[in-house]
Amino acid sequence: MAKTRAGKTTKRPKTGTGAAKRHETAFKQGLVARGEAAVPDQSGRLPPGATHEITGDAPDGLPKVKRRRFSAF
Amino acid sequence: MAWEDDPEPGVTVERPVPDIARRPLAFSFSGKAPRPARYAPGSDEFRYWTTAEALRRGADFWSKFVPAGQWQVGPILKVLRDEGADLNAYYDRKALNFFHGQGPKGTVYSGESPDIACHEMGHAILDSIKPQLWDAASDEIAAFHEGFADISAILSALQLPSLRAAILADTKGQLYRNSRLSRLAEQLGSAIRMSHPDLVDPDSLRNAVNSFTYVDPLTLPQSAPASHLSSEAHSFSRVISGAVFESMAGLLTAKAKKPASPSSDELLQTSNDIAAILVAAIRQAPVVPNFYAQVAAIMVVEAGKLNPDYAAALKGVFVRRSILSLHSATHVEALHSSVAAARRAGVAGTADGGDGLRLAALPAGNYGLAKPLFVQTASHHRPYLAQGGRPLNDVCEPPSSTTAARSFADDLFRRGSVAYHAASGVEYRLDNHRAAKTHQLVKVPGGHRLERRMFECGFCFGGTFSRSRHGQDKGRKNDKAPKDRNRRS
Numbered sequence: 001m002a003k004t005r006a007g008k009t010t011k012r013p014k015t016g017t018g019a020a021k022r023h024e025t026a027f028k029q030g031l032v033a034r035g036e037a038a039v040p041d042q043s044g045r046l047p048p049g050a051t052h053e054i055t056g057d058a059p060d061g062l063p064k065v066k067r068r069r070f071s072a073f
Numbered sequence: 074m075a076w077e078d079d080p081e082p083g084v085t086v087e088r089p090v091p092d093i094a095r096r097p098l099a100f101s102f103s104g105k106a107p108r109p110a111r112y113a114p115g116s117d118e119f120r121y122w123t124t125a126e127a128l129r130r131g132a133d134f135w136s137k138f139v140p141a142g143q144w145q146v147g148p149i150l151k152v153l154r155d156e157g158a159d160l161n162a163y164y165d166r167k168a169l170n171f172f173h174g175q176g177p178k179g180t181v182y183s184g185e186s187p188d189i190a191c192h193e194m195g196h197a198i199l200d201s202i203k204p205q206l207w208d209a210a211s212d213e214i215a216a217f218h219e220g221f222a223d224i225s226a227i228l229s230a231l232q233l234p235s236l237r238a239a240i241l242a243d244t245k246g247q248l249y250r251n252s253r254l255s256r257l258a259e260q261l262g263s264a265i266r267m268s269h270p271d272l273v274d275p276d277s278l279r280n281a282v283n284s285f286t287y288v289d290p291l292t293l294p295q296s297a298p299a300s301h302l303s304s305e306a307h308s309f310s311r312v313i314s315g316a317v318f319e320s321m322a323g324l325l326t327a328k329a330k331k332p333a334s335p336s337s338d339e340l341l342q343t344s345n346d347i348a349a350i351l352v353a354a355i356r357q358a359p360v361v362p363n364f365y366a367q368v369a370a371i372m373v374v375e376a377g378k379l380n381p382d383y384a385a386a387l388k389g390v391f392v393r394r395s396i397l398s399l400h401s402a403t404h405v406e407a408l409h410s411s412v413a414a415a416r417r418a419g420v421a422g423t424a425d426g427g428d429g430l431r432l433a434a435l436p437a438g439n440y441g442l443a444k445p446l447f448v449q450t451a452s453h454h455r456p457y458l459a460q461g462g463r464p465l466n467d468v469c470e471p472p473s474s475t476t477a478a479r480s481f482a483d484d485l486f487r488r489g490s491v492a493y494h495a496a497s498g499v500e501y502r503l504d505n506h507r508a509a510k511t512h513q514l515v516k517v518p519g520g521h522r523l524e525r526r527m528f529e530c531g532f533c534f535g536g537t538f539s540r541s542r543h544g545q546d547k548g549r550k551n552d553k554a555p556k557d558r559n560r561r562s
Contacts, residue, residue, distance in 0.1 A: 018473075019473050020211075022291060023210070023291065023362040026212060026290070026291050027215070030295040034295060048159045048161060049161065051163075065210075066208060067207055069166070069170075070163065070165075071163050071307075072161055072162040072163070072183065072189050072192055072258065072261070072278070
């Protein structure tokens with residue numbers, strides 16, 4: 001469950017179905033291949049162009065990622 | 074004085090002093106505001122006020138579509154005008170972050186471009202409208218965010234009377250033509266082109282007049298030159314931004330008293346209409362991997378509520394770009410009204426929320442039914458992925474619950490296992506007198522519901538047992554479905 005600004009909880013989109021899992025895997029692979037997922041530096045900053053923070057490793061070999069920002073390019 | 078849309082075309086416009094602290098959708102800028110005055114382009118003061126003017130104009134436009142009246146982060150959104158060297162800009166749920174870098178004619182400040190400022194603000198607007206999209210692990214949903222942000226830049230620009238007049242003159246009233254409006258962030262595009270000539274469009278960062286059509290992003294490469302589509306969010310966003318921009322042009326033609334020469338006021342009204350349609354669709358659309366189709370389908374329905382000609386225009390664009398199949402575009406309004414009728418009547422499984430199995434409405438013309446068919450889908454949440462195996466160490470990907478339901482219903486009707494009762498005329502039915510009727514059609518508001526009557530033993534084909542025991546469809550013209558099955562709580 002995610003919290004909104006009003007403190008209410010909202011349902012996260014369902015994941016784990018076959019189609020959703022395929023899309024999630026492809027999404028993560030793309031982030032890694034394009035350098036859009038990165039570990040932040042000591043001050044917590046992401047490198048230019050990165051939109052996602054790597055927060056750990058998942059059992060499928062791909063990183064766990066969390067969106068930090070959207071970019072113009 | 075400020076830029077109309079971007080420093081590269083370099084068209085200035087006289088504007089009132091923007092009040093960035095005004096609510097709803099207030100901003101706070103880093104650093105002290107320079108005294109309001111006419112400053113020369115190229116000065117820091119000019120950059121400050123052109124960013125402020127663009128953001129105020131864009132936020133004022135979108136504020137009527139954000140009922141909470143505030144950003145996802147709260148009532149005030151920070152704006153960091155120059156965070157260092159980078160040819161980019163970001164929205165990070167804390168602030169709008171702008172940067173600077175080297176361009177062909179000197180330093181480029183990304184925040185100086187109203188296109189880029191209103192693109193980043195568009196991310197913040199969409200985040201306020203649909204926060205569930207923020208971290209959805211889906212190429213299509215990330216791309217939708219980018220497409221919405223580009224549309225935000227276009228719609229915000231259209232709030233300027235001088236730009237509307239210029240675009241209508243330049244395009245001779247044909248909005249869906251390559252123009253200063255469709256070309257986004259020309260200056261940043263030029264700067265990026267210096268080092269990466271194939272990563273941006275030849276005339277801008279991105280151009281909303283394009284011919285890209287939908288393909289499943291799973292089948293696309295992870296990156297590609299700008300001339301091709303990839304699953305990268307900005308690249309794939311051009312499918313939906315192009316479709317929405319083209320749709321807006323269709324709406325303008327439908328709305329204009331003189332379609333060949335629409336007026337500035339009609340263009341302004343059209344920008345409001347497309348925004349209302351888009352936001353209403355986004356609110357209702359389920360967050361699923363094929364998000365484009367979900368939004369497009371609801372946009373057709375919402376457009377039809379405003380103007381019947383709008384729905385036709387949108388269907389044409391979405392089908393041409395393969396965002397909606399011809400089949401979906403044809404049936405979307407009937408399905409939507411059937412689901413709404415079923416929900417109003419409290420048909421079990423059609424309401425939002427709850428943990429039960431969901432009903433899905435399927436187009437049922439191919440079953441000989443005039444109205445949609447409601448089927449109960451195998452739709453419990455799967456907490457983890459379990460797959461079947463295939464030879465060569467391959468796996469069977471499980472279908473979606475709706476696809477599985479459609480296939481199941483197809484098989485039932487194909488075998489003649491469904492008792493129609495009075496749901497359809499005899500001449501339209503797919504019938505097999507020798508098949509046991511394991512399922513029946515029950516009339517519900519908005520259509521018919523497919524219900525199981527029994528499980529068959531599997532050996533009754535050919536009439537081993539009497540037809541009556543196995544639910545043959547007796548009295549085809551006048552029989553009725555049991556009334557107590559019409560409603561369930």
